[in-house]
Amino acid sequence: MEILKISENDFLSFIDKKIDEKNEKMIGVVKKGSHFIFDELESSENLALNYDVTMLPPKKYFQPPKELLLKYKPGDAESYRAVNSCDPMAIVGIHYYDLAAIYMMDRAFSEGERDEHYMRKRENSILIGLYPTKYFKYRFAKSVVRDQAYKVADLMMVKMNGDYVVEVVSEKGKDFIKDGNFVESGYSLQDLDEAKNSVKDDQKIPIPVELIPDYLGKNHAHPVWETFGEKCFSCGSCVLVCPTCYCFDVRDEVELDLADGKRIRVWDGCMLEDFATCADGHNFRKEKGQRFRHRIYRKGKHLPEKYHYFGCVGCGRCQYVCSADIAGPVKVFKYMEENKQGGKNV
Amino acid sequence: MCEDCTCGEEIQKNSIYLPEVAELVSKKKMTDIDSFFEFELKGRSLGHLPGQFAEISIPGIGEAPISISSPPSDENTFEMVIRNIGTVTNAIHNLNIGDKIGIRGPFGTSFPMNNLKGKNLLFVTGGIGLVPARSAILYALQNRADYKDITILFGCKEPAQRLFTDEIEEWKNRNDVNFIETVDICEEGEWDGNVGVITTLLPKLKNIDPLETYAIVVGPPIMYKYVIMGLHDMDFSDKKIIVSLERRMKCGVGKCGHCQMDNIYVCQDGAVFYYDDIKHLKEAI
Numbered sequence: 107m108e109i110l111k112i113s114e115n116d117f118l119s120f121i122d123k124k125i126d127e128k129n130e131k132m133i134g135v136v137k138k139g140s141h142f143i144f145d146e147l148e149s150s151e152n153l154a155l156n157y158d159v160t161m162l163p164p165k166k167y168f169q170p171p172k173e174l175l176l177k178y179k180p181g182d183a184e185s186y187r188a189v190n191s192c193d194p195m196a197i198v199g200i201h202y203y204d205l206a207a208i209y210m211m212d213r214a215f216s217e218g219e220r221d222e223h224y225m226r227k228r229e230n231s232i233l234i235g236l237y238p239t240k241y242f243k244y245r246f247a248k249s250v251v252r253d254q255a256y257k258v259a260d261l262m263m264v265k266m267n268g269d270y271v272v273e274v275v276s277e278k279g280k281d282f283i284k285d286g287n288f289v290e291s292g293y294s295l296q297d298l299d300e301a302k303n304s305v306k307d308d309q310k311i312p313i314p315v316e317l318i319p320d321y322l323g324k325n326h327a328h329p330v331w332e333t334f335g336e337k338c339f340s341c342g343s344c345v346l347v348c349p350t351c352y353c354f355d356v357r358d359e360v361e362l363d364l365a366d367g368k369r370i371r372v373w374d375g376c377m378l379e380d381f382a383t384c385a386d387g388h389n390f391r392k393e394k395g396q397r398f399r400h401r402i403y404r405k406g407k408h409l410p411e412k413y414h415y416f417g418c419v420g421c422g423r424c425q426y427v428c429s430a431d432i433a434g435p436v437k438v439f440k441y442m443e444e445n446k447q448g449g450k451n452v
Numbered sequence: 453m454c455e456d457c458t459c460g461e462e463i464q465k466n467s468i469y470l471p472e473v474a475e476l477v478s479k480k481k482m483t484d485i486d487s488f489f490e491f492e493l494k495g496r497s498l499g500h501l502p503g504q505f506a507e508i509s510i511p512g513i514g515e516a517p518i519s520i521s522s523p524p525s526d527e528n529t530f531e532m533v534i535r536n537i538g539t540v541t542n543a544i545h546n547l548n549i550g551d552k553i554g555i556r557g558p559f560g561t562s563f564p565m566n567n568l569k570g571k572n573l574l575f576v577t578g579g580i581g582l583v584p585a586r587s588a589i590l591y592a593l594q595n596r597a598d599y600k601d602i603t604i605l606f607g608c609k610e611p612a613q614r615l616f617t618d619e620i621e622e623w624k625n626r627n628d629v630n631f632i633e634t635v636d637i638c639e640e641g642e643w644d645g646n647v648g649v650i651t652t653l654l655p656k657l658k659n660i661d662p663l664e665t666y667a668i669v670v671g672p673p674i675m676y677k678y679v680i681m682g683l684h685d686m687d688f689s690d691k692k693i694i695v696s697l698e699r700r701m702k703c704g705v706g707k708c709g710h711c712q713m714d715n716i717y718v719c720q721d722g723a724v725f726y727y728d729d730i731k732h733l734k735e736a737i
């Protein structure tokens with residue numbers, strides 16, 4: 107793999123050039139109030155790559171919160187037309203754990219029935235990763251992420267001695283930077299290790315992740331589910347900010363003139379009360395503890411058993427947004443380890 | 453938007469969410485809230501197997517998962533019995549003959565009718581569980597020589613909720629079918645048949661050989677646990693019990709997460725399961 111470098115100033119000029127060329131929508135991390143978000147860049151001046159965490163992961167570009175799937179004329183079943191929005195885009199500054207999450211999403215939407223609406227957006231995107239330069243107190247990515255970032259990133263950047271050192275991961279990435287002032291770095295992969303790990307995580311899942319599927323299987327009746335479930339407000343914030351949550355609802359919307367209708371896909375979440383309620387009113391996960399367990403099982407058992415990677419990437423967003431202070435997997439597994447007695451199966 | 457760009461045609465061809473068109477060709481009221489519908493697909497047969505379901509769309513209202521009630525067929529028509537219980541099903545109930553709907557599917561697993569050949573069949577159905585089970589019952593009756601004794605148990609809340617009453621009369625009159633039904637409750641003088649929940653019928657069965665019989669169980673969520681206990685009392689092994697489980701199917705393609713039961717997406721890995729394959733799942737029964 108080629109390892110190039112570019113000075114910070116040259117990199118910002120390169121971004122401006124890309125914005126001007128308009129070959130693709132340029133998206134990056136920008137500051138919003140005291141927080142950071144992914145947003146379309148108007149100029150490299152807005153780019154805020156020295157960030158702790160973004161409010162939402164970049165998933166919103168591939169599975170938008172509200173996404174148009176079909177258009178039709180209300181009442182006319184012969185008028186259904188599939189539509190999609192997949193303008194080319196490049197996203198700059200995605201931390202490695204968010205890339206790991208995109209890898210998980212790619213598998214979910216491409217394996218089995220292929221979801222063309224998602225996949226076309228992904229195929230038309232360029233992902234430029236960045237190793238974190240700033241501490242975030244809830245992050246525990248190092249204890250859960252392995253090599254996933256390199257399976258989806260086109261370029262991986264790490265800040266070293268005032269330069270961005272760039273690993274050219276894909277042909278698409280190579281092509282993207284061919285007009286920039288990127289030069290041979292002279293570094294080997296090992297040379298980058300220290301910079302990649304310069305920001306430490308304070309948080310850590312107390313159990314090796316490869317043991318967690320089995321661990322959860324044995325702890326279906328652990329008191330954590332009922333104890334944490336009782337405190338849950340079922341607000342859905344944890345699943346809303348999660349980079350590996352992709353559950354959705356599908357709804358019909360009709361324009362006020364009644365002439366046009368849309369079928370849209372919207373974000374949904376298993377922590378919301380009616381997520382598993384059927385038409386006859388039967389709720390298959392009626393208790394908050396059941397929903398809490400399902401979310402942790404999905405990340406820690408079901409997704410790992412299917413994709414062979416831990417289903418949580420350790421971004422810490424859920425812990426950060428949780429009003430009840432219960433959502434973070436580190437918290438959950440610590441409690442489980444500290445309270446090993448059997449409980450009631452909720 | 454891609455409708456204007458080069459991938460517009462691609463998404464039209466490959467979207468897993470785009471419905472086909474079917475036309476309502478007949479409908480008939482069955483109970484206060486359930487009606488029978490026959491739809492005709494344009495240009496092809498649905499190609500479903502017994503026990504599968506499809507997603508029915510009403511443009512402007514939404515989409516809902518509905519069991520297919522007719523047996524497999526080369527014809528372009530298929531049948532559904534739909535309970536008027538939500539916005540989509542209400543809109544379906546308001547359709548007139550000739551009206552069009554959208555349809556995606558068929559989805560899910562099916563009753564393993566080939567594996568059941570040469571065996572006795574015991575259908576245990578509750579309420580609208582008879583609707584998906586009927587696709588297997590009619591298939592077995594069409595291929596009557598392939599199966600040994602056929603027993604159908606049907607239970608519903610009250611006499612007014614009985615479904616397929618004409619067909620039930622036929623099944624009762626056939627000497628190659630043993631049909632027994634019950635209602636949970638009834639008014640004085642309203643019903644002269646069995647009264648009691650579906651499990652009260654199991655002890656009435658004589659000469660069922662659990663080694664040579666498959667039980668096919670379809671009903672409301674509460675029913676499974678008790679029927680399976682009853683079947684165990686009759687010495688049925690879990691490998692001889694087949695269940696079709698209700699869940700909230702939304703996308704039908706194993707993505708949206710609503711129907712998930714432990715690690716299983718019921719819309720794809722079910723809704724029909726051998727009980728033996730799912731009994732270890734905590735969220736199954």
